[in-house]
Amino acid sequence: MAQVFSADLATFYKHNIIDSCSISNILSSLTLYRAAQLAQCQFYCTHYVIYECLHKRPNNISDAFQTFRQRLNKVKEHGDFQPLTISIEDLQEVEILESRKKLAKGELSSIVMAKKLGQAFMTDDQKARRLACKYMEPQKVQTTPHLFGWLIFTSALSDGDKDLIISEHNKMGRPLAKVFDTMYLKALELRLASRN
């Protein structure tokens, strides 16, 4: 999962190709998701990621996972998280073929698509983020905590929203609460510094 890192909270690419882990984190809090929508962020994913999130059968299905699936189906109906398709030629690229044993298929397909469209790739797996930086511009590899910090910095989220988001996120059994807290403080510091 994502840890605190030196993201520039003053900037955030609004168009993201997102992997399943980040979809789970964004949809863990509808407050966070709605704020991102209002800030005109757009999330796209590959068909493979949709398969992982909606069709693949895990060994156990928790209540939180069922809620996540319901939320994703609903937001998809409203046009977000629309699936994009990668081609066989994309998979045949040498550097992608070479990375196939180090990155999960969802990450691989998302990186391929982000590179192809020149958009950002969003993942909360810190090792996937580091590996992705080898294949694309590092500033175009983003995370949910980065989105959260940017929304605080731009005042799209208030102090009250922060606690609500963390509470909603925790209820869904997601792991980023501490990182959100740190990002919140960093965003406030940055906002203060930018005023001086």
Added chain:
Amino acid sequence: MPLDLMLFSSKLKVLLNQLLLSDTEVSDSTGIPFQRFHELVTGQAEPSGDEVLILADFFKCDYKLFISNEKITSISQTEILFRRFSSDFSKEDRMAVREVYYMAEHECFLQQLLNKTLGNRNFSQLPIGGVFKQHGIDGATSLRKHLGYTDTEISRNVFDDMRRINFHVFRRRLGNSNISGVAFKHPEAGKCILINYDQDIYRQRFTVVHEAAHAIFDLDDQNEINVSFAKWDKSDLKEVRANSFASAFLLPPQIISNQYRSIKYNDDEFVAKANQLLVNPETLSIALLKATIIDKQEQERLKHKKIPTHLKSDAELPASLSANARHRKTALLQRGLSDYYVRLCFDAYAQELVSLAKVAEMLLLSEEEINDIKFLYGVNE
């Protein structure tokens, strides 16, 4: 490179046939619409990259298998296996075998990536003479020496012993309890052993060595797979050889002659001795009979004695584990996830060589489950 649609379609057909799956089942499990999947199977449409990834995930194989125009792959090997033993492998067991192939491939990849094996001590033994039983005894003696065991020392972890000679060992529950183990030569990973976790732990210890014998003596380029059954043909000399190998490895004659010749023991002591040696009473009774320490009548009586399951020792589930950790690790083992394999995955993750989602893929677990396993293995970010 353009995709050969007919070859792609034939690979899909082989997998469907091997795993006894219908188009509807694959469509339901993957979200690929039925009509679209039918077009892919019949070679009427070219798959997208996403569909290739989805099918690779569903069928537990490297996606390169689908996008390359190579014909020889691990699926042709399982084709031979399932054709030869078609009535012995249920649908679930076929998928279990597919998963073991998948894990063996990843275990080999991780060992290379981390430059880490348990010993890297390749072992080979050529049979000398025409007595198969003796091949087994000689082979076991050489292997024990190769692994550094003294004549009277017992192997406490036979699974790791076989990993030390570069075999990939997986314990996995199979529905057919008559299948005790499978030895096969993976096209990339090399020699692999699948042990049916359905057997009791001491039987699994015997099976892993028995399968190792098949891997050493019987697997070659012409014969890449061997399946062993609990009920076996006594005239099958390869089985006789594998059994004598396993017996001589686990209970070398010196242990019996040194420690048991002059001992008179009651039934409880006999059972305790068998447990000390990590073998079932039947195995010890046979060894004592062969050493002429007991007669046939006594052996018949002793072989039915039982060691209570909770007293048996499993090196892959050490006594130091808490009840909760033992329960969870047992569940992992039943699915083929040995401590060795899980740790390789997490070592690669710790060294930032693979992502966590990749670890989940290699362990055939979901993201939720992987977080639980990380905790069990004390893995930190």
